[in-house]
Amino acid sequence: MNKLTCPYCYGKFAEKEITFRCGGLRPIEGDPCAPERDRVREQILGDNTYQLPVVAGNGKRLSARCGKCHNETTIQICPHCHSQLPVHYSKIDNRMVAMIGAKFSGKSVYMTVLLHELIHRVGRRFDAAVTGADERTRKEFSSEERTLYTEGVLPVTTRTAAADRGRAPFVFRVSLGERKRFRSTLRHTVLSFFDTAGEDLESDKGVAENVRYLSCADGIIVLLDPLTVPNVMEKFGLDPSVLPSAAQREAARSDSPINILTRVTEVLQKLPGAGPNKMIDIPVAVAFSKVDALWEGLPEDSPLRQPAPGTPYFDERDGEAVHAHVQALLYDWEGGQIDALLTKNYRTFRYFGLSALGAVPPALAPGQQRQKVGGTIQPHRVEDPFLWLLSRLKVVATGKD
Ligand SMILES: Nc1nc2c(ncn2[C@@H]2O[C@H](COP(=O)(O)OP(=O)(O)OP(=O)(O)O)[C@@H](O)[C@H]2O)c(=O)[nH]1
Ligand SMILES: [Mg+2]
Ligand SMILES: [Zn+2]
Ligand SMILES: [Zn+2]
Structure with a gap:
């Protein structure tokens, strides 16, 4: 059925x-x-x-x-x-895109910026219209958008699924294709985004609360904070203030991306139809957030420093260049443990590097309650993982120039 x-x-x-x-x-x-x-x-x-x-x-x-x-x-x-x-x-088609990642990896900021970009800019690239599918999504998304873009205030830590049972996903409708004179070739896709709490990845109970959501996903974005990869801060000569709050610095010390990925993999292997020795079939975009903090230390011709292509399809050549570059960086940073884990367990995965804010936000001043964005938000390559997933799910086309 x-x-x-x-x-x-x-x-x-x-x-x-x-x-x-x-x-x-x-x-x-x-x-x-x-x-x-x-x-x-x-x-x-x-x-x-x-x-x-x-x-x-x-x-x-x-x-x-x-x-x-x-x-x-x-x-x-x-x-x-x-x-x-x-x-x-x-x-109509419906696709569930799940996003997971450690606490402070940047999921909430990324989701708001990605949707903002899809609505205002990337949509145009694909001749697509992206709109909130219901009143609550439109209202709540507008309010998050206003907080970040107009007031310049960063989100607070997302509450766990158990603590916040009423939290619902954002549901958007993407209409792609052409409206011809006699015939509409418009295709509608419903996208559901659920912003998980990084804290839920820290305990089995938290993971269980999110399992239903993960088990329905057609594609998963795993967001990893490169600043929490061991040695990266030293290799790039970064000051601890790039992690603006003490809580973030503490989290960075205690949980590295390989630990996060190991836990995510265990969750996916426990889903119905999966198994400990089976390859995971769901396409997984492994995206490193906050690459703005690393720019200075990357070679000028690094694909991560180039803007996303403006083509009305997912540019496979550019995608492969980014993937190979991140893979090489991982071998340099942590000896390829992450790559080995992914290769062994996932049939379809791809690396990405992005920045939602475009710059490191300033550290909290004494007495300041909420952290603020430094200047204007200048997102970099935020659409890549999402478009790649949509191309795997045959919602957008793939192409090579
Ligand atoms: N340099 C840089 N820092 C970022 C960026 N995006 C987020 N951050 C920082 O990361 C912090 C955490 O971002 P969130 O989006 O709240 O992280 P989260 O993954 O939703 O965290 P939880 O809700 O606790 O799971 C922000 O307060 C910023 O300090 C970015 O693009 N660049
Ligand atoms: Mg959050
Ligand atoms: Zn009635
Ligand atoms: Zn329902």
């Missing part, structure tokens, strides 16, 4: 299991339906707000009739968490 995955709770269901919600319109006779308690949302999402009544129906049909007000409704909801599904959800 063709199982669909909810982009909000990652539960699986068949098309016919999709449920409906009353639209609350005034009926010809009597009163319109009023919002009421929704115990499913209370239990699954910790959301206690009142909702219009749930309407039973067959998801293969695009509408159902409310038993109370007798109005027809086309609002489709997930049978597990009662979240409203994107329009025609069962008819």
Whole structure:
């Protein structure tokens, strides 16, 4: 059976299991339906707000009739968490992109910057329109965007999945292709991004809370902080102040990328269908964040210092050059342990190097509560891992110049 995955709770269901919600319109006779308690949302999402009544129906049909007000409704909801599904959800592609990485590796900053870039700039490169798929995503994303871009304030540590049950992923709709005069070749893809807490990677319990999310992923971005690779700070002659807070410096000391990758690999091997001796099939983009801190120490012709190509497809030649360069750096930095682990366990992986901010943010001043961005945000190569994943998932084309 063709199982669909909810982009909000990652539960699986068949098309016919999709449920409906009353639209609350005034009926010809009597009163319109009023919002009421929704115990499913209370239990699954910790959301206690009142909702219009749930309407039973067959998801293969695009509408159902409310038993109370007798109005027809086309609002489709997930049978597990009662979240409203994107329009025609069962008819369009949906892809889950998971992102994981250690505490302070830069996941929250990266996610905001990547989505901002997809909406404002990269979309144009691909003639793609990227929009929030629901009201909450649009509101919450705008608020995170404002905090980072307008107020210049960096995010606080993301709370663990257990501590923050109500936190939902951002769900975006990407529409790619051309609208021709007589025929639309527009393809819609629903993307679900869940910003995990690095802290969840530190314990088995935390990992278990995130397993459902990882097990549904079509592609994974593992974000690694190169400044936490042993010897890198010394090799590049960096001052500890490139890790702006004491908490970050402490985290950098205690958890190196090879440890993180080992734990991530164990998680993926425990998923259904996987096994300790089986290669992992999900494409994994291994992206080093914060490369702005390393620029000065890299040769001028390093592919990591060149801007991302502007082609309307994933540039395979550039991608391979970056991959080979990062691989060589890893052998120099830590003797290729990371590369050996990935080669042994992953069928499809690729290295990337990116900077979300474009510069090292200034250290916290005494008494300062929240860390701020130095100047304007100048992202570098943030789209690469994402476009590579989409090219593996056949959402965007691959090309060589
Ligand atoms: N130099 C540099 N530092 C960055 C960049 N992005 C993030 N940082 C630094 O890394 C810190 C942590 O970034 P977050 O995005 O909050 O990290 P996270 O992975 O979400 O961390 P948790 O939520 O605790 O798991 C920021 O406060 C910045 O100091 C970057 O592009 N360049
Ligand atoms: Mg975070
Ligand atoms: Zn759901
Ligand atoms: Zn009704």
